Amino acid sequence: MSDKPRVFVSRVIPDVGLDRLREHCDVEVWPKPTPPRRDTLLDKVRGCHGLVTMLSDKIDESVLNTAGDGLKVVANYAVGYNNIDVAACRERGVAVGNTPDVLTDATADVAALLMLAAARCVTPAAASVRDGGWKTWAPMDHLGVELVGKTVGVIGLGRIGRAFAERCRGGWGMNVLYTANSPKPDADRDLGARRVELDELLAESDFVSLHCPLTEATAHLIDAPALARMKPTAVLVNTARGEVIDQEALHAALKENVIFAAGLDVTTPEPLPTDSPLLGLSNCVVLPHIGSATRHARGGMAIMAADNVLAGLAGHPLPHPVG
Numbered sequence: 001m002s003d004k005p006r007v008f009v010s011r012v013i014p015d016v017g018l019d020r021l022r023e024h025c026d027v028e029v030w031p032k033p034t035p036p037r038r039d040t041l042l043d044k045v046r047g048c049h050g051l052v053t054m055l056s057d058k059i060d061e062s063v064l065n066t067a068g069d070g071l072k073v074v075a076n077y078a079v080g081y082n083n084i085d086v087a088a089c090r091e092r093g094v095a096v097g098n099t100p101d102v103l104t105d106a107t108a109d110v111a112a113l114l115m116l117a118a119a120r121c122v123t124p125a126a127a128s129v130r131d132g133g134w135k136t137w138a139p140m141d142h143l144g145v146e147l148v149g150k151t152v153g154v155i156g157l158g159r160i161g162r163a164f165a166e167r168c169r170g171g172w173g174m175n176v177l178y179t180a181n182s183p184k185p186d187a188d189r190d191l192g193a194r195r196v197e198l199d200e201l202l203a204e205s206d207f208v209s210l211h212c213p214l215t216e217a218t219a220h221l222i223d224a225p226a227l228a229r230m231k232p233t234a235v236l237v238n239t240a241r242g243e244v245i246d247q248e249a250l251h252a253a254l255k256e257n258v259i260f261a262a263g264l265d266v267t268t269p270e271p272l273p274t275d276s277p278l279l280g281l282s283n284c285v286v287l288p289h290i291g292s293a294t295r296h297a298r299g300g301m302a303i304m305a306a307d308n309v310l311a312g313l314a315g316h317p318l319p320h321p322v323g
């Protein structure tokens with residue numbers, strides 16, 4: 001057995017990160033296209049010094065206990081880290097890292113893509129081409145809503161929220177409203193953005209896009225009363241986490257035209273079952289959590305995760321710590 005530190009990587013990630021880890025560590029990579037089951041994950045982390053985890057891996061007390069005292073670092077291959085019990089890691093002196101910034105543009109692009117796709121009825125329009133519904137140029141079919149000069153409400157004006165707001169401001173001359181924990185004077189100055197209460201944002205916005213982390217405060221932030229506050233012409237976009245929306249309430253709101261449409265990159269659960277009622281709606285676009293899915297972003301994330309692991313194993317501060 002090698003005397004190198006042992007690292008478990010719970011999915012195949014780009015070689016640019018794995019190669020970096022393999023130079024210094026004994027690396028085991030979970031090779032399958034689906035995540036390890038819980039019992040397998042527990043088995044794999046036993047005796048590990050470092051972990052590279054995905055948002056589908058719940059890293060809690062039992063994982064930490066099973067890994068044992070040798071565990072020094074958990075490097076999440078994501079910017080969101082709601083899958084990790086950070087407090088439990090801290091108690092044990094296990095460092096936790098994530099992969100911010102490198103995926104900001106890719107994710108903001110997907111939010112813009114979903115906003116356009118939902119606004120312009122892409123789901124039923126594209127389906128009609130395939131299923132023979134496209135009989136002729138039709139003056140009254142697939143009528144969407146326009147973006148220019150409208151108001152966008154960004155819930156969580158952090159890295160991705162700001163990048164999305166820049167696209168909305170620069171591309172379509174939108175007015176930007178936002179919520180965040182703290183004021184963002186740079187965005188106020190550069191984008192003419194205005195921080196408002198959530199209720200005002202919901203009532204005033206033509207497009208509402210979610211960019212906050214999933215926390216106790218944001219779980220089901222968008223519930224039935226919140227949806228009822230939105231304009232009947234409004235489009236809701238979620239590239240944050242599925243649980244930020246009460247999905248049953250969203251289904252009802254879309255079905256009853258309480259809002260115009262929604263575009264979702266994240267759902268509850270993931271993957272969304274193919275018989276989910278959301279998928280039966282023509283005014284809902286759903287993507288399989290592809291916000292960061294560009295070669296550039298995923299490669300960068302692999303390097304950052306590897307650097308986090310190597311720093312943690314060496315007892316150094318992580319280059320990309322959470323919190």
Ligand code: NAP
Binds near residue numbers: 079159179
């Ligand atoms: P970030 O820079 O930390 O931004 C999060 C923003 O949310 C911050 O501005 C924060 O305010 C704000 N916020 C926190 N709690 C809030 C609340 N209760 N109400 C309103 N705003 C709140 O994070 P990021 O890098 O932009 O990433 C945001 C999230 O996107 C991640 O947590 C992750 O879940 C998701 N994500 C998804 C994908 C995907 O593939 N779909 C990819 C990357 C990230 P303050 O700045 O004032 O603290």
